[in-house]
Amino acid sequence: MAEKHGVSRMTARRALEALEAQGLVYSEDRRGRFVSPQRVKYDVSNMVSFVANAQANGTELEIEVISAGIAQTDATLARQLAVKQGEPIFEYTRLFRSGGHAIFIETEYVLAARFPKFLDCDLRQSTTRILESHYNTSPCSGDIVIRMRGVHEDEARYLGLAASQSGIELEQVICDDAGVPFCFGRQLWRGELAEFTARAIVNSQDSE
Amino acid sequence: MAEKHGVSRMTARRALEALEAQGLVYSEDRRGRFVSPQRVKYDVSNMVSFVANAQANGTELEIEVISAGIAQTDATLARQLAVKQGEPIFEYTRLFRSGGHAIFIETEYVLAARFPKFLDCDLRQSTTRILESHYNTSPCSGDIVIRMRGVHEDEARYLGLAASQSGIELEQVICDDAGVPFCFGRQLWRGELAEFTARAIVNSQDSE
DNA sequence: GGCGCTTTCTGGTATATACCAAATTAATTT
DNA sequence: AAATTAATTTGGTATATACCAGAAAGCGCC
Numbered sequence: 001m002a003e004k005h006g007v008s009r010m011t012a013r014r015a016l017e018a019l020e021a022q023g024l025v026y027s028e029d030r031r032g033r034f035v036s037p038q039r040v041k042y043d044v045s046n047m048v049s050f051v052a053n054a055q056a057n058g059t060e061l062e063i064e065v066i067s068a069g070i071a072q073t074d075a076t077l078a079r080q081l082a083v084k085q086g087e088p089i090f091e092y093t094r095l096f097r098s099g100g101h102a103i104f105i106e107t108e109y110v111l112a113a114r115f116p117k118f119l120d121c122d123l124r125q126s127t128t129r130i131l132e133s134h135y136n137t138s139p140c141s142g143d144i145v146i147r148m149r150g151v152h153e154d155e156a157r158y159l160g161l162a163a164s165q166s167g168i169e170l171e172q173v174i175c176d177d178a179g180v181p182f183c184f185g186r187q188l189w190r191g192e193l194a195e196f197t198a199r200a201i202v203n204s205q206d207s208e
Numbered sequence: 209m210a211e212k213h214g215v216s217r218m219t220a221r222r223a224l225e226a227l228e229a230q231g232l233v234y235s236e237d238r239r240g241r242f243v244s245p246q247r248v249k250y251d252v253s254n255m256v257s258f259v260a261n262a263q264a265n266g267t268e269l270e271i272e273v274i275s276a277g278i279a280q281t282d283a284t285l286a287r288q289l290a291v292k293q294g295e296p297i298f299e300y301t302r303l304f305r306s307g308g309h310a311i312f313i314e315t316e317y318v319l320a321a322r323f324p325k326f327l328d329c330d331l332r333q334s335t336t337r338i339l340e341s342h343y344n345t346s347p348c349s350g351d352i353v354i355r356m357r358g359v360h361e362d363e364a365r366y367l368g369l370a371a372s373q374s375g376i377e378l379e380q381v382i383c384d385d386a387g388v389p390f391c392f393g394r395q396l397w398r399g400e401l402a403e404f405t406a407r408a409i410v411n412s413q414d415s416e
Numbered sequence: 417g418g419c420g421c422t423t424t425c426t427g428g429t430a431t432a433t434a435c436c437a438a439a440t441t442a443a444t445t446t
Numbered sequence: 447a448a449a450t451t452a453a454t455t456t457g458g459t460a461t462a463t464a465c466c467a468g469a470a471a472g473c474g475c476c
Contacts, residue, residue, distance in 0.1 A: 421475100433461080440456090
């Protein structure tokens with residue numbers, strides 16, 4: 001490509017890196033560069049299973065469980081889940097793919113006391129579905145944070161990104177019908193593949 | 209910096225560019241590199257004025273009007289605002305800064321027929337406020353889309369970004385209490401400065 | 417047809433130069 | 447003291463090399 005256009009190879013690379021930074025193309029190490037696939041839509045206002053929703057939308061998702069285990073809440077987690085620090089929780093990380101392309105990597109935390117033997121379930125499906133069918137708990141409300149940030153090294157590896165690139169982080173706390181938080185999740189999306197939608201409705205009165 | 213660490217200048221530059229891509233530092237052309245300021249939070253579930261909300265949050269905002277005029281709806285705009293193509297609309301672009309730092313650039317469209325002489329108002333304030341006080345129209349619901357994308361050249365100039373960088377685009381359609389859309393806006397945020405929050409509540413029943 | 421080896425292709429990283437342009441700073445002049 | 451001018455600093459861009467490592471393709475062999 002460089003000699004075809006009479007520029008040096010470094011210049012050509014930088015041009016491609018620019019396209020990469022804009023999300024138009026992506027690169028697979030030592031395999032080649034390819035144009036990016038379509039975005040995956042995620043309606044964050046819709047608290048029903050993202051997986052089921054995506055599939056209804058015509059996007060088939062493959063879920064790979066990267067790790068799963070038990071841990072204790074640190075300060076941040078304790079605050080998010082409204083429990084005291086040191087509470088046992090199940091922690092599991094999953095990689096979501098669509099059509100062979102990594103879309104996002106997610107780490108979720110659920111309270112171990114409330115959902116015993118949670119990790120015995122097959123995690124290659126919607127968490128929402130597991131909690132509904134096995135524990136009779138459905139999501140009722142959720143708080144979501146979205147921001148763009150640089151990827152960590154391990155995230156970059158799973159997502160097939162260069163370590164210097166950025167993605168979109170989506171954090172959500174899911175609460176039951178009593179308003180009690182029971183699940184906290186943090187997703188890191190490949191930025192060029194993410195598209196979030198939300199519907200806002202003005203609360204007639206928002207006391208306190 | 210290069211000679212201090214015994215690497216070539218190009219290598220040092222690439223390292224700084226990586227930090228820049230991750231949003232940790234930013235560069236001002238021929239002035240220097242600086243660490244990035246704090247993020248600006250935006251609660252997209254809150255349909256009351258973003259400006260007022262930010263100020264209540266301790267963030268003072270400076271608004272610069274880049275351009276303002278009248279235009280006609282193209283296919284996309286007509287669909288978003290649920291009018292037929294060619295409808296006259298006011299179009300204005302504003303740059304939002306905080307503490308001297310450009311945060312995002314926004315282009316909004318309001319129906320000219322419904323809000324006559326809209327452009328005579330001082331646009332360096334919340335649109336919501338203008339519409340409420342002058343036209344007795346308040347936002348009631350809104351549809352929001354968030355995605356990461358590469359910046360265009362003119363956007364990059366206003367935001368002080370390199371043309372190859374990415375930002376976060378936020379589109380929103382604002383509807384009145386009758387569910388009729390009256391305003392469409394598209395914001396492009398510096399990715400490292402944006403933080404969006406939302407609150408999702410499961411609709412008991414979502415007919416059709 | 418499969419297996420293993422070698423070559424080629426492709427991307428990644430680091431370096432050394434050269435030159436440009438704007439912003440800042442220092443020096444000089446008025 | 448203010449204005450003008452020159453030097454310096456800083457970032458940006460383009461180029462030419464060199465070398466490394468993994469993936470893919472070609473090839474000979476069993």
